Amino acid sequence: MKKTGAQIICESLIAEGVDVMFGFPGGVLLPFYDTLPQYPEIRHILVRHEQGAAHAADGYARATGKVGVCMATSGPGATNLVTGIANAYLDSVPMVALTGQVARPFIGKDAFQEIDITGITLPITKHSYVAMDAGSLARIIKEAFYIARTGRPGPVLIDIPKDVQTDLADFVYPDKVDLPGYKVPTHGHPTQLKNAAKLINESKQPLIIAGRGVIISGASSELKEFAETAQIPVITTLLGIGCFPENHVLSYGMAGMHGTGYANKALDNCDLLLAIGMRFDDRLTGKISGFAPRAKIIHIDLDPAEIGKNVSVDIPIVGDVKTVLHAMHKMIESNHHIDWIQQLDEWRKQHPLIDIREGAQLLPQHIIRQLYEATHGDAIVVTGVGQHQMWTAQHYIFHEPDSFISSGGLGTMGFGLPAAMGAKVGRPEKTVWLVDGDGSLQMTIQELATLVQDNIAVKIAVMNNGYLGMVRQWQDLFYAKNYVATPLSCPDFVKVAEAYCIAGIKVTTPEEIRPAIEQAMEHDGPFLINFMIEPEENVFPMVPPGAANIEFMEQPKKEVSTWPRRSTP
Ligand SMILES: Cc1ncc(C[n+]2csc(CCOP(=O)(O)OP(=O)(O)O)c2C)c(N)n1
Ligand SMILES: [Mg+2]
Secondary structure: OEEEHHHHHHHHHHHOOOOEEEEOOOHHHHHHHHHHHHOOOOEEEEOOOHHHHHHHHHHHHHHHOOOEEEEEOOOHHHHHOHHHHHHHHHOOOOEEEEEEEOOHHHOOOOOOOOOOHHHHHHHHOOEEEEOOOHHHHHHHHHHHHHHHHOOOOOEEEEEEEHHHHHOEEEOOOOOOOOOOOOOOOOOOOHHHHHHHHHHHHHOOOEEEEEOHHHHHHOOHHHHHHHHHHHOOOEEEOOOOOOOOOOOOOOEEEEOOOOOOHHHHHHHHHOOEEEEEOOOOOHHHHEOHHHOOOOOEEEEEEOOHHHOOOOOOOOEEEEOOHHHHHHHHHOOOOOOOOHHHHHHHHHHHHHOOOOOOOOOOOOOHHHHHHHHHHHHOOOOEEEEOOOHHHHHHHHHOOOOOOOOEEOOOOOOOOOOHHHHHHHHHHHOOOOOEEEEEEHHHHHHOHHHHHHHHHOOOOOEEEEEEOOEOHHHHHHHHHHOOOOOOOOEOOOOOHHHHHHHOOOEEEEEOOHHHHHHHHHHHHHOOOOEEEEEEOOOOOOOOOEOOOOOEHHHOEOOOOOOOOOOOOOOOO
């Protein structure tokens, strides 16, 4: 029996196991939305801005490991997706973005709301399609999901003209894809594995740095076994957080610009660096010539384009992290590196991450620690971008992969709320906390309405410092405190929440932190806490831009000024 293009889209999504999508309608999507109620298996969540749909699909994908799906209409709807698609691209998140397009006869005529969205997104998608006939939709959707989730995951866009949605075609969902040019490496080269194992066995001061590739590959337990057998300390990138339990005795936290002093010291002194599923981002490496200067480097990554891109490596291994670690585990000897590990512990004592300052100030580091204690680390924590993101990365102790969701590569303010929404939809059994900045939250704050309409119980902690704090920090440290365009007025977030029918409270003293967090978690539904934090608190350690990691600056010993001292709500 023939089906319409819109029916084929829905049936294909169901065949791919899609049970939720985030979207926003428009003229050219009317046939699709008209058809959607025939398929109650698909839950459609109406966002308030298409950027929210893309970030929600992203958060959903990171929290579940499945492909996130978002949809937008042609023209402005499609362009509103762009930031979210770019974000998913840079962080290797599997996503299928469906966009409506003007009907085929209008394409190329500058028709109302016509935009070349495949052209615009070409550099930020793993692949894209314009579905020019209903008969090709099933194949295209099959391929899109396959490409999005396999190999190094990423966003795939499918642009679908309005009249393709109403055309009739036979529907048979293909059971396999035929993509001769698309190859996904799995096993690393055996000689390289052997050479790597030899270096590991001989090393006196080895170090593992693990990235998001470990999470994507589902290789956390392989990594743990590997590190334990060879007794190698583990540090992570920002997006690798959680891939190795941070409460493990071999865990030494995150490295890089706001990494721990001891992780950066370990990088500086190791004689062998085993870099797993990571891509040597400049925020991690600092000045390249000062990056792991004493180490031979083994780099395991699925994407050959990452090998040698930023840092030259001694042994490249192109393959799936899980497969490679499993194979290499058989080739390494049980070991102990007692002196080296003692040295790292010594550095940890010398450069403790949390410099507990007593006083009346409401310090963000304390809030994050209390959040950890109240949740026992059993929550998904999503962030915006800025200082609050770094405090969360530093002070929450992440036990599990996928428990820290943050915009790494693109550093997208506004990611937090919609991504948290997607994470909660994907993992409803989990407590999902959003730690957001007052600036970041204002970029996508309208999604509070989505939380309410779709009953999505995200708990929100706003680190309200009255500033675009991270930029202010750079002005403070490197631009003579010339605070231009960073002081930020905010609405009363509790009142805003109330206006959306979301409960909330304001916290101004350290004693109120824990009760507020408990209240939020006991509350049935979304909840917002407006933490009025010390306005000029900075994130330390910090590697100054252009410096080597070892040149990290630490929290100045002087007490910060008395709090509170500003009048914005
Ligand atoms: C969309 C976007 N615009 C600008 C920036 C540059 N930027 C990075 S952090 C930051 C400040 C963030 O302020 P806020 O959300 O209040 O977080 P805070 O640093 O104060 O914790 C800015 C403007 C960005 N990352 N993303
Ligand atoms: Mg701020």
